[in-house]
Amino acid sequence: MTLTTPGSHLDALRNTAPLVHCITNYVAMNISANVLLAAGASPAMVHATEEAGEFAAFAHALSINIGTISPAWVEGILAAVNGAKAAGKPWVLDPVAHFATGFRRETVAKLMALKPTVIRGNASEIIALAGGASAAQGVDARDSVSAAEAAARMLSRNADCVVAVTGETDFVTDGVRAVWISGGSALMPQVTALGCSLSSLVAGYVGLEGADPFDATVAACAHYAVAGEAAAREAAGPGSFQPLFLDALSLIDAATLDEQARILPA
Amino acid sequence: MTLTTPGSHLDALRNTAPLVHCITNYVAMNISANVLLAAGASPAMVHATEEAGEFAAFAHALSINIGTISPAWVEGILAAVNGAKAAGKPWVLDPVAHFATGFRRETVAKLMALKPTVIRGNASEIIALAGGASAAQGVDARDSVSAAEAAARMLSRNADCVVAVTGETDFVTDGVRAVWISGGSALMPQVTALGCSLSSLVAGYVGLEGADPFDATVAACAHYAVAGEAAAREAAGPGSFQPLFLDALSLIDAATLDEQARILPA
């Protein structure tokens, strides 16, 4: 299967149902699993140090999110990342509110040293990770995605990874290539953990056999953006948006994705 | 902004999106975050001892729920409460099934000594917390709210805090003032963790700049009651109720809230 357009990635996702090992926050656990299942991947949540490295080695990709970390979970996360790396599997980092406390700053520094394949965050997180001053206080973005473009490019080059800044539009770069992806809905930040769930979906796409991490990240963001737009057409508010969004992730086919994805070179 | 009616509180919530630090049970995590986002606040779940106190200091309010505690989480909870108190931030206690085991009784005693700003519980929890004999066995209320009125008044005076007993109608008192709030729906106890989520919403309202804890608690309960009634008009059962309820929390505006809230002096 040649992976070119987002649609070809989506077909591959559905045909192979990659096993995505997720260590994510408690808020995001259920919705992340539902996002992966609706899209076509196979999620598994495994966090204990006793087994996380062993499990990561046979999963197709690993998704790490620091939203509700504690020291024991950080240990499990490090075991998983090391297991994935030793087995040559890609991993995605979602650095939730990494600037908020000393414990988070320390943890994210350890994770950056392990060289994620992709970093996905909101604008405030990416700006702060690149060393800039962001406007954020908690876990919600207070900066626009466009304000994070330069930071994302710099972070991508310095950390030698794909960086995805997601929000009202998404910006994805590998330090050389860069695109803007439009779509989605203003209701999406009103549903908790949809950003976290996208990180896990990115892991699913990046875990496809033969996937290029940049193209796969773009495909995941495009799938999300097109599904978000479809769901928003029928949603009355953030509550009804969530089931409609899962339906849309599941119902969109490859041709529709390629037709409706709005991806512009940056 | 002057905070008078529930509607004026709702406007303030949406204009300032207070950061609500929640340490709640695993069942309630996702729905609590969605309730806060739909209402207009900004939730963050942070429980590790290593960072909970630091985080609580810059959040606008703290919400503590003992539903699925363990010793490590109790440590984090105490760090968070002490951090909130040192920074002069209000905090809400949800004493889930605190009478059920020795470990819970001990934990709630430690928390009561730290003087919550507001206690929100079901009738069985409030009766037991005031020292009475409740009919409860597990986490669901087995007593009526009206049977808890005297206990709530006594608890409020003894603990010098606002007490909210929620159920088929809600009773809120600060030991001097007291009101009944009607509304909601019989479907609400059939959806898990809606009571827990209300505790976090109370924290959001109480965390508003210049808020009086009694008025803010009443506003949160009124917002919930009106949204619950609206959702019940369209829901076929507890499953469809939940997305409709989140929509209603988000769609209700200040004028509608003030018009539809049914608050009677007790």
Add this chain to the structure above:
Amino acid sequence: MTLTTPGSHLDALRNTAPLVHCITNYVAMNISANVLLAAGASPAMVHATEEAGEFAAFAHALSINIGTISPAWVEGILAAVNGAKAAGKPWVLDPVAHFATGFRRETVAKLMALKPTVIRGNASEIIALAGGASAAQGVDARDSVSAAEAAARMLSRNADCVVAVTGETDFVTDGVRAVWISGGSALMPQVTALGCSLSSLVAGYVGLEGADPFDATVAACAHYAVAGEAAAREAAGPGSFQPLFLDALSLIDAATLDEQARILPA
């Protein structure tokens, strides 16, 4: 109340609302509680070693799921199972992906030694638990239920318990009696943790006063299958399926359950 048909079990469930003590994975917590509430039972999640045994003793049944275990949780699980057994209460084991890592294999061996009343798993899990070679890699079944029939019969006789293999059709046996239950929907495996939630619902039914574990397990599976079919008639995808399924669990009455359940001797 005589418990004969699935409908008579359902009436008993709604009339007595058995307290179901669940120690389940983080993904399944919320949806399991909602399934139990919609069906008519009263869920409680309590996992700490400090209280799990004490709580299990006064609950009507215990549901154990190893989906996201860590050493501390295994301790709490063992305390709960020992508490339930000492008090003569039934308990259900859901051995999620027990073959995937050494830590899981060890844990499930400890649990099997404590003699569960019922084991509910997918085909891959039951085949592996009976000592066979399954096709599974992660948490999703890769074997058909019919391929697991012999394994289920053997496991049931060897472990002296009821075994339920659920999937496209369900197979339930106590080593002597055996039935197939049809119904449900192809959307069910696309919604995360519906299998886990069924294990907790089985615990609710098995916890009914005077229940026979085999008949009660069949009743729980039939309730699920009929509700799944009803929900699928209106669902557009896995997102809309979930609220419709909870509605259906709640709305189905005893007569409808008995009329629509498709249970065939095996």
